């Protein structure tokens with residue numbers, strides 16, 4: 001397989017995705033603002049580009065996996081940005097969790113340039129990115145998705161086409177709204193259990209086996225109990241997702257009051273210096289109060 005792929009952004013998720021592209025035999029060029037993060041990938045055979053523009057020059061498929069709207073805008077449209085250097089006919093895949101508003105603007109710019117944009121944010125976290133077991137939530141044209149599928153396949157367990165461009169971004173925000181609210185209420189519930197005199201292990205066993213049980217509750221409660229805050233999902237990114245979700249839902253005249261409440265817990269954790277830890281650390285300010 002020789003198709004040329006570029007990936008922009010080698011954080012928690014982009015690094016795992018890039019490793020799977022290399023393993024599958026794609027010719028891969030990587031770009032990351034902080035160059036040091038590319039070292040394991042260049043050792044494994046990727047080319048490192050000093051700018052986004054240089055990274056995409058020969059790429060048929062370009063994936064970005066960046067923090068937020070601002071990062072995506074910088075990398076695609078900023079100085080030495082990727083879009084201006086993109087080959088006509090290339091497929092652009094925005095896999096970052098970004099706002100549907102930015103996706104719409106980006107899609108118009110891409111089209112003007114002669115390239116198709118897919119919004120393809122993912123569910124799954126660090127482990128699923130490393131194992132090539134992500135789920136892609138895709139918006140965009142059938143033809144673009146068909147062309148991108150061989151590339152998406154090696155990073156994923158499923159690819160769901162939800163509709164026109166922007167559909168993936170919308171679905172991802174709904175998904176993370178429910179995740180963020182659940183993590184925040186778990187933090188309060190667990191802090192309450194710890195102060196209540198109940199046996200914590202027994203209480204969590206009941207919650208996990210009962211109606212509130214979910215994969216997220218099981219995974220995050222274990223991290224909260226052991227105070228393991230190495231990053232699978234950065235706390236500050238969940239704050240961003242809840243804010244984007246609130247803005248997007250408000251355009252459908254839905255006021256996400258539970259997102260507002262959850263976001264205030266995450267904001268408090270950021271004020272206490274936990275923004276660059278895992279989102280499970282949102283429990284600490286509640287525990288320490």
Ligand code: NAP
Pocket residue numbers: 008009010011012013014032033034037065066067068070071074075095096097098122123124125126232233234237241
């Ligand atoms: P991360 O580890 O924080 O990586 C963020 C990436 O964005 C890094 O490559 C960072 O570069 C880059 N970046 C940030 N601001 C930038 C700017 N202004 N200009 C250029 N590059 C910039 O985040 P992640 O966990 O990989 O997440 C990436 C995206 O996927 C986010 O939108 C996140 O919400 C979403 N997501 C994450 C998970 C998860 O479990 N972690 C799951 C699903 C979706 P530097 O290395 O130089 O900082």
